[in-house]
Amino acid sequence: MKRYDIFCKIVDNFGDIGVCWRLARQLHAEHSITITLWLDDLSVAKQLIPTLNTHQASQRIDGITICHWHADSQFNQAAEVVIEAFGCELPEQYLALMQPQSIWINLEYLSAENWVADFHGGNSKRGELTRHFFFPGFNANTGGLIREHHIAKSHQQLAKSANDGVKVSLFCYPNAPISDLLHAMATGTQAIQCYVPATSVLPKVATFFSQENVQAGDVLTHQNLTVTILPFLSQADYDDLLASCDINFVRGEDSWIRAIWAAKPFIWQPYWQTEDSHIIKLNAFLDVFYADCDHSAKNTSTALHYAWSSATLPEQIWQDYLSNINTITDFTLAQCSQLAALPDLASNLVIFIEKLRTNKI
DSSP states (O other): OOEEEEEEOOOSTTHHHHHHHHHHHHHHHHHOOEEEEEESOHHHHHHHSTTOOTTOSEEEETTEEEEEOOTTOOOSOOOSEEEEETTOOOOHHHHTTOOTTOEEEEEOOOOOOTHHHHHTTOEEEETTEEEEEEOOOSSTTSOOOOOOTTHHHHHHTOOOOTTSOEEEEEOOOTTSOHHHHHHHHHHSSSOEEEEEESSTTHHHHHHHTTOSOOOTTOEEEETTEEEEEEOOOOHHHHHHHHHHSSEEEEETTHHHHHHHHHTSOEEEEOOOOGGGHHHHHHHHHHHHHTTTSOHHHHHHHHHHHHHHTSSOOOHHHHHHHHHTHHHHHHHHHHHHHHHHTSOOHHHHHHHHHHHHHTTOO
16 A cells, blocks of 8 residues: 655644645545654644544544654654645655655645646755645646545535525634624624634624623524534534535635535635735635626625625625625536536545656656
8 A cells, every 4th residue: 555644734723734634534535545644733633633632642543644743753764755735844854764766745725826837746856855846726737626526416415404594604714804794694684594613713703792702502693693603613514514504704725625515605715914915816716716607796706705805894795795695606506516527636646646656747
């Protein structure tokens, strides 16, 4: 059985570990690859992997060997294939064990920007080692998107309960205009059921409802809005939440892609970056994803995305979005099906590595 080592530094709460954990499981389950996942923060990882023992240096979960990566980690042998997630920098002790024929992959962050296809598959030298750059993306000239073979179909089969209003999931960074959104939901004409997994946004939710704090299990109501606070969810449970809601607010990378596979309307909040680099990423995605969308639905989707990545969200933007929700729903389902017809990231990665191994690249 082939062996890959994956190194992941958890620098953005759940995004990096979310992607790496999904990729590790898919490579093992669908491609029969032995995976060792090196993580530098087991306490954060445990929130996504509930059975993880934070006191164990090495353990096996779902067929994946998880090792705690720290300054004093000991490495006996380098794997034939080493995946460095998001430029996390491999430890010097590990690099010393690698051979010129070692396959070193730098898995990059996802972006819809035009330059991604040009840089995908490129490489650079570090002494005798070659570092290959693998870029996820939204077209066939990139590394593709993480997608288990069953995911899109199974999620689209989850039916919405009848007569329960509009169901919304809310997962975002604290700098989003959360109070504006909750106010717009509360004062609108439609009943809104909003589900908020327990994250760093709970203080803002508490403030909106004039509470000192809120916690998992709380149900809060104001006018036409009912908010249910959920515990922090496992990846499988979060995927199910996305699939069961009508509209999903998502952030970063992992939840963004899961929202696409849920095939439901979603609003993406990119991670804030200096010099408005996150807006460049947002513009690129909106241009790609909504290129063929109905004019009115595209405009309202774009407006809500921009507002959600700014300081304020006017009520009318939310109401306009709801007015176009049927068109946006149909369009999102069609886009999901179109993207699901492309090869997935794990499969592309395995093919890329095999070509490197056999000197076909």
